[in-house]
Amino acid sequence: xxxxxxxxxxxxxxxxxxxxxxxxxxxxxxxxxxxxxxxxxxxxxxxxxxxxxxxxxxxxxxxxxxxxxxxxxxxxxxxxxxxxxxxxxxxxxxxxxxxxxxxxxxxxxxxxxxxxxxxxxxxxxxxxxxxxxxxxxxxxxxxxxxxxxxxxxxxxxxxxxxxxxxxxxxxxxxxxxxxxxxxxxxxxxxxxxxxxxxxxxxxxxxxxxxxxxxxxxxxxxxxxxxxxxxxxxxxxxxxxxxxxxxxxxxxxxxxxxxxxxxxxxxxxxxxxxxxxxxxxxxxxxxxxxxxxxxxxxxxxxxxxxxxxxxxxxxxxxxxxxxxxxxxxxxxxxxxxxxxxxxxxxxxxxxxxxxxxxxxxxxxxxxxxxxxxxxxxxxxxxxxxxxxxxxxxxxxxxxxxxxxxxxxxxxxxxxxxxxxxxxxxxxxxxxxxxxxxxxxxxxxxxxxxxxxxxxxxxxxxxxxxxxxxxxxxxxxxxxxxxxxxx
Amino acid sequence: xxxxxxxxxxxxxxxxxxxxxxxxxxxxxxxxxxxxxxxxxxxxxxxxxxxxxxxxxxxxxxxxxxxxxxxxxxxxxxxxxxxxxxxxxxxxxxxxxxxxxxxxxxxxxxxxxxxxxxxxxxxxxxxxxxxxxxxxxxxxxxxxxxxxxxxxxxxxxxxxxxxxxxxxxxxxxxxxxxxxxxxxxxxxxxxxxxxxxxxxxxxxxxxxxxxxxxxxxxxxxxxxxxxxxxxxxxxxxxxxxxxxxxxxxxxxxxxxxxxxxxxxxxxxxxxxxxxxxxxxxxxxxxxxxxxxxxxxxxxxxxxxx
Numbered sequence: 001x002x003x004x005x006x007x008x009x010x011x012x013x014x015x016x017x018x019x020x021x022x023x024x025x026x027x028x029x030x031x032x033x034x035x036x037x038x039x040x041x042x043x044x045x046x047x048x049x050x051x052x053x054x055x056x057x058x059x060x061x062x063x064x065x066x067x068x069x070x071x072x073x074x075x076x077x078x079x080x081x082x083x084x085x086x087x088x089x090x091x092x093x094x095x096x097x098x099x100x101x102x103x104x105x106x107x108x109x110x111x112x113x114x115x116x117x118x119x120x121x122x123x124x125x126x127x128x129x130x131x132x133x134x135x136x137x138x139x140x141x142x143x144x145x146x147x148x149x150x151x152x153x154x155x156x157x158x159x160x161x162x163x164x165x166x167x168x169x170x171x172x173x174x175x176x177x178x179x180x181x182x183x184x185x186x187x188x189x190x191x192x193x194x195x196x197x198x199x200x201x202x203x204x205x206x207x208x209x210x211x212x213x214x215x216x217x218x219x220x221x222x223x224x225x226x227x228x229x230x231x232x233x234x235x236x237x238x239x240x241x242x243x244x245x246x247x248x249x250x251x252x253x254x255x256x257x258x259x260x261x262x263x264x265x266x267x268x269x270x271x272x273x274x275x276x277x278x279x280x281x282x283x284x285x286x287x288x289x290x291x292x293x294x295x296x297x298x299x300x301x302x303x304x305x306x307x308x309x310x311x312x313x314x315x316x317x318x319x320x321x322x323x324x325x326x327x328x329x330x331x332x333x334x335x336x337x338x339x340x341x342x343x344x345x346x347x348x349x350x351x352x353x354x355x356x357x358x359x360x361x362x363x364x365x366x367x368x369x370x371x372x373x374x375x376x377x378x379x380x381x382x383x384x385x386x387x388x389x390x391x392x393x394x395x396x397x398x399x400x401x402x403x404x405x406x407x408x409x410x411x412x413x414x415x416x417x418x419x420x421x422x423x424x425x426x427x428x429x430x431x432x433x434x435x436x437x438x439x440x441x442x443x444x445x446x447x448x449x450x451x452x453x454x455x456x457x458x459x460x461x462x463x464x465x466x467x468x469x470x471x472x473x474x475x476x477x478x479x480x481x482x483x484x485x
Numbered sequence: 486x487x488x489x490x491x492x493x494x495x496x497x498x499x500x501x502x503x504x505x506x507x508x509x510x511x512x513x514x515x516x517x518x519x520x521x522x523x524x525x526x527x528x529x530x531x532x533x534x535x536x537x538x539x540x541x542x543x544x545x546x547x548x549x550x551x552x553x554x555x556x557x558x559x560x561x562x563x564x565x566x567x568x569x570x571x572x573x574x575x576x577x578x579x580x581x582x583x584x585x586x587x588x589x590x591x592x593x594x595x596x597x598x599x600x601x602x603x604x605x606x607x608x609x610x611x612x613x614x615x616x617x618x619x620x621x622x623x624x625x626x627x628x629x630x631x632x633x634x635x636x637x638x639x640x641x642x643x644x645x646x647x648x649x650x651x652x653x654x655x656x657x658x659x660x661x662x663x664x665x666x667x668x669x670x671x672x673x674x675x676x677x678x679x680x681x682x683x684x685x686x687x688x689x690x691x692x693x694x695x696x697x698x699x700x701x702x703x704x705x706x707x708x709x710x711x712x713x714x715x716x717x718x719x720x721x722x723x724x725x726x727x728x729x730x731x732x733x734x735x736x737x738x739x740x741x742x743x744x745x746x747x748x749x750x751x752x753x754x755x756x757x758x759x760x761x762x763x764x765x766x767x768x769x770x771x772x773x774x775x776x777x778x779x780x781x782x783x784x785x786x787x788x789x790x
Contacts, residue, residue: 072562076534083535117534120562121669123637128666 003226008194012187019183023176030172033165040158046085047151053082054112054147058140061119061133072120079113105146112139201228208235217243251430258431262314270311277304313442317431320446323371323453325482330409330474331361333372334398337379344380346387354393357383362400368409368474369482374450381447382413382470388436389417394467407476416467420460428460522554524731527579529564531719532672532692540755541580547751551738554731563669564639565787568592571724578723578735583610583716583771584641590765591782593725597765598732599739600720601757603691608761610691612642612713614650615675617706620684624710625654632664634674634683639787641771642689643671646713649778672696679706691718695756716771720763736762 060075086106115136122132201224211219217239221232283289284297338357341347347355386396394416401410420428420435427433429448432441451458456474463469526545528537538560549556559576561567564585570576571593581589581597589595602608616622622631636643644667651658658665662685668674671688675696678686690712697703721739723732742748743759752759775782 072534073559076538076560079535080538113535114533117530117670118668118673120534121530122667122673123563123669124666125664128664 004194004197008190011190015183015186015190019179023179026172026175030169033168037162037165040161043089044151044154044158046088047147047154050082050085051144051147051151053078053085054140054144057082057112057116058137058144061116061137061140064119064133075116075120079116083109083113101150105143105150108139108143108146112136112143115139201232204228205231205235208232208239212239212242217246254431259317259319262317263319266311266314270308273304273307273311277301277308280304310440313440313446317442317446317449320449320453321374323374323450325369325371325479327367327479328370328372328375329365329367330370330375330411331363331365331400333370333375334359334361334379334400334411337376337383338398340376341380341383341387344384344387346384355387355390356395358395358397360397360399362402365400365402365409366476369477369479370454370474374453378447378450378472379411379413381443385443386413386415386417389415389419389467402476409474409476411472411474412469413472414463414467414469416463416465419462419466419468422462425460425462429458522552522731524554524556524577524735525575526556526558526721527567527570527576528558528560529567529580529582529585529719530560530562530670531582531689532670534560534562534670536672543751543754547742547748548735548738551748552731552734554734563667564637568639568787571595576724577727578721580719581722582640582642582719583768584645584775585639585787586717586720586722587768587771587775588639588782588785588787589722590768595722595724596727596732597720597722597763597768598736599760600718600763600767601752601755602759602761603718603756604758606758608718608763609715610642610689610718611715612640612646612687613690613693613709614647614685614687614711615678615693615707615709616685617678617681618708619706622685622710625650625656628685629661630663631684632666632682633658633662634677634686635665635667636671636674636688637667637669640671640689641716641774642713643667643674643687645774645778645780646711647687649713649774650711652778675703675707679703685710714770714774716774717763717767 057075057078060070060078063069086102086109089102090106115132119129119133119136122129124132204221204224205228208219208221220236220239224232280297280301284294284301289297338359342357383396390396396416397412397414399410399412399414402408403410424433424435429444430441431445433445434441448458451472451474454474455477456472458473459471460468461471526541528541531537532540538558541558545556545558548554559570561570564582567576567579567581567585568589570579571589578595579589581595586595586597590597600608620627622628633647635647638644647658651661666683668677668686671692674683674686674688675693677683679700679702693703721735723735739760740762742752
């Protein structure tokens, strides 16, 4: 977003700068043209002025010796003004041919001045005087012709230059009009582009928020970039977290409801069932009973015992015993549990050569505050599950490790069994979910609940090769930390 | 002793000049001091009217700046017009030629205050009579029936010299020559002879030499037959009744021009090294020349024929 803002500002600045530079350059160009044109017209005026001065001086010559003759000061001033005008012409830059012609003109003006001076100062007989005056007048006439020629020639060029300047100014005006329209359009276009660049992601985030509000916890924002991408990622994390919390809450609520229901049910069933079982056991002792009926009664008693085990498990799940925390060495608890498990019928019924337990302990595993009895129950459950998953034998790896940076212990129990269907991995810790024909679906649920009572977590995943791995994480806690819970 | 002699000599000069001027002098019209410190200075057409103005304008600007007065120039088409302008009271002063000064001094008592000294330290000029080398004119005898270009009847070089020359040879130039006329400027007298518009000419040497610097034909094609005595270069003279403070200020500025950079630059353009103090006594050679010719300044008609 920052990058976009910088690019946007740069684009606007560039447009403003370019349009400003172009406008200034265009105006400068046009005014220079106008300036040149005005200067050319001024030169034209100058030429006309020069012509007037020469003609005025010629008239001075005509009037010389008449009652209307002008004063010598006036004549001299006329002549000097003429000289000044020609000198002014040299102040401008001219091409070589023009400069040469101007130099000639200046020479003629000087010549005219000399002859005029002679005619004004001379005292001679009428013939000589007339000859001098005629000569001066002739020089003046030639000068007028020369200036008129120059004026005529310059007028043609002036006309051409005026037309060219006029066209140039028209072009400049059109370009300025285009600029006046094009720049705002470009700015508006870019603004829309940039605003959309900001509003589209904002709308996407707003929409996602509304989806979340509606309860669609699976909604995720995709495809946003930059800072909006980061916001989207944070939103997705938040949604994931909300979903986790929601599932946990749902799980907790399920547990509470289930616990209350199971506890009540078990309590209500347990006592009548104990009475039925005692009555049936008494009946089995009746000597008049045929063997066939006794067997039926004994089978009934057996089923009642199974129900009692189930009820016990239900009560254990619904109202798990509060853990008695004490410093526990997890490696030792595992050793004891593995020892017991190896003597369990599920291991014993198999050929001991076909199921092996491989220990890979962290020798420096720190102790943590835990209830060894409950940990033993957890480990035993997982070991029996592993054994159950390997009817044809296999290897169970038991690994421990720890991470001081996050103060946690890790226990992994990995089997080489058939693994878990990926579609039910998420449900494996739900109560009453089981893939076994004889399972209660409470073993892993109880295991999870016990681990959570210790502040830890348990996860499952299929191995790359075969089998599953249960990963338990327990916090490393001391006595003070446990007492504050 | 030497100091005493100088003082005595100066007093004698002043007394004789003052008394001399009184003789036959016309009374100048009463003039008030220039209002708003404005001074109008006349210029004689020593050269082309326009070039003459261009030569004197920087000097006028400098004087205006230094004196605090507004000094304007007035170019005149004839030497004699200066005297006419003094008569009509139009001008306060003028750069006079040596002869025209003596005329004005004799008639109105104008007072000369300063004149330029050229780069070679000379503050005088002399008149020349010249002809074309190919004209065959070498002596007075060759001039009979020829055309003579004078400058003006109020010039030393352009008229007094030829007058003295013809008087010396006891010739009445009016009948001896085919045509005489007055070019009005020294420059035109020289060029008229050079361009064969006249056979003989008279002009001042300073103009002759200045033109020769840029036109090689002058020394190559002309030959000088006669020269006049040295007379003071054109100096600034002011009307007699001009405020003394103004005269003093003008004199002081002119005489000290060479002491500042701007003044030196103006002098350079003017073609002089400095201005030197000048009095009527410096014109003794002119007065002597006039006496030799037999001119009576009081009755002399300075207007061209």
